Amino acid sequence: MELFITKLLGIEDQNIKIDNLFDAGTHKEILAHLDYDAPPCPACKGQMAKYDFQKPSKIPYLETAGYKTLIRLKKRRFRCKGCRKMAVAETSLVQ
Numbered sequence: 001m002e003l004f005i006t007k008l009l010g011i012e013d014q015n016i017k018i019d020n021l022f023d024a025g026t027h028k029e030i031l032a033h034l035d036y037d038a039p040p041c042p043a044c045k046g047q048m049a050k051y052d053f054q055k056p057s058k059i060p061y062l063e064t065a066g067y068k069t070l071i072r073l074k075k076r077r078f079r080c081k082g083c084r085k086m087a088v089a090e091t092s093l094v095q
């Protein structure tokens with residue numbers, strides 16, 4: 001099911017996982033999250049650890065079979081174990 005939805009929408013980022021999908025009447029909404037292993041810290045190159053998720057950001061997406069689609073995407077936050085700086089997961093889906 002999840003694979004079908006991501007394929008249908010042309011989402012190529014494997015780090016985006018669909019949590020839920022529902023019909024809001026005028027449009028479809030997809031709840032999803034973006035998560036992957038903690039990258040090196042952009043500031044000090046130290047080890048980062050998974051932290052929490054950001055509040056979902058609304059991403060207007062393409063029309064699927066005449067329906068507008070809105071993705072509510074929660075992005076993983078990471079925190080550096082060294083300098084405590086925070087970073088947010090990135091995806092090619094949103095700039």
Ligand SMILES: [Zn+2]
Nearest residue numbers: 041044080083
């Ligand atoms: Zn750091």
